[in-house]
Amino acid sequence: MDTERIGIEDWTELQRNLELTIPVYDRINRFATLGQDKRWREMVRSRLPAEGHILEVGCGPGTFAEMIPSRELTCLDPIPAMLSVAEKRVNSKRERPAIFIEGTAEEMPFEDESFESVCSLFSFRDWYDKRAGLGEVLRVLKPGAKMVIVDPAKMNRIHGFFGWLWMRVWVGAYARIICGVKDHPWKWLTKTYVTFGTTRDYVRMMEEVGFVKVRAKVVFPGMATIWEGSKPEEGKGCCSNC
Numbered sequence: 317m318d319t320e321r322i323g324i325e326d327w328t329e330l331q332r333n334l335e336l337t338i339p340v341y342d343r344i345n346r347f348a349t350l351g352q353d354k355r356w357r358e359m360v361r362s363r364l365p366a367e368g369h370i371l372e373v374g375c376g377p378g379t380f381a382e383m384i385p386s387r388e389l390t391c392l393d394p395i396p397a398m399l400s401v402a403e404k405r406v407n408s409k410r411e412r413p414a415i416f417i418e419g420t421a422e423e424m425p426f427e428d429e430s431f432e433s434v435c436s437l438f439s440f441r442d443w444y445d446k447r448a449g450l451g452e453v454l455r456v457l458k459p460g461a462k463m464v465i466v467d468p469a470k471m472n473r474i475h476g477f478f479g480w481l482w483m484r485v486w487v488g489a490y491a492r493i494i495c496g497v498k499d500h501p502w503k504w505l506t507k508t509y510v511t512f513g514t515t516r517d518y519v520r521m522m523e524e525v526g527f528v529k530v531r532a533k534v535v536f537p538g539m540a541t542i543w544e545g546s547k548p549e550e551g552k553g554c555c556s557n558c
């Protein structure tokens with residue numbers, strides 16, 4: 317099981333399925349998380365610095381972006397249809413429009429040190445090369461600036477099995493009813509969950525990539541872990557060897 321990468325064919329198929337979720341995205345998420353997803357998004361918001369330009373990587377249909385209407389915001393996503401839905405939804409509630417850009421975490425179309433913070437909500441799991449994506453996040457963050465991620469990591473394999481059961485049976489049945497087809501796009505949620513690693517795997521990865529002050533909190537076992545990490549301040553390496 318590769319917890320770092322998704323092969324390009326699988327990733328392309330995942331993206332095709334994610335696009336199909338757009339009309340029911342919020343509804344099924346709310347059901348799948350027993351209404352907790354909003355609270356978890358609020359926890360991410362409260363961990364972001366109070367000022368400065370935020371980048372959201374994998375903004376999807378704008379579910380989080382619409383919760384920060386007064387912040388300077390750039391949203392990145394590889395799916396043009398997601399960006400178009402998000403742009404209408406988010407900018408209709410803002411005085412100063414947010415910027416929506418097509419692209420991936422692994423190859424960000426931004427200058428070095430462009431942002432005061434980067435966040436990614438329920439998207440990190442879908443990145444096709446998580447280590448490369450984290451490296452890009454580090455590049456575009458200003459020195460000392462912070463990244464916050466939320467995604468459903470498991471604590472161990474047994475725990476992962478119950479998470480899989482939950483998504484396959486409970487969420488799967490609901491998605492089948494809402495989408496009206498057996499072969500619904502939410503099957504990919506289960507697939508990406510199975511290959512996603514543990515909370516510790518990504519603490520380690522963030523540290524290896526060069527983040528400092530890395531910590532993680534399991535907010536709801538199997539459904540939400542929040543990771544935080546910062547880019548080292550200028551002149552300070554990530555470790556005594558730097």
Ligand SMILES: C[S@@+](CC[C@H](N)C(=O)[O-])C[C@H]1O[C@@H](n2cnc3c(N)ncnc32)[C@H](O)[C@@H]1O
Nearest residue numbers: 374375376379380420421437438439442443444
């Ligand atoms: C499940 S949605 C998350 C939407 C939103 N952030 C939220 O709070 O619900 C995941 C999004 O991640 C995007 N994504 C997938 N792979 C990505 C990558 N390599 N780089 C950036 N975004 C990616 C998908 O296109 C999709 O819109």
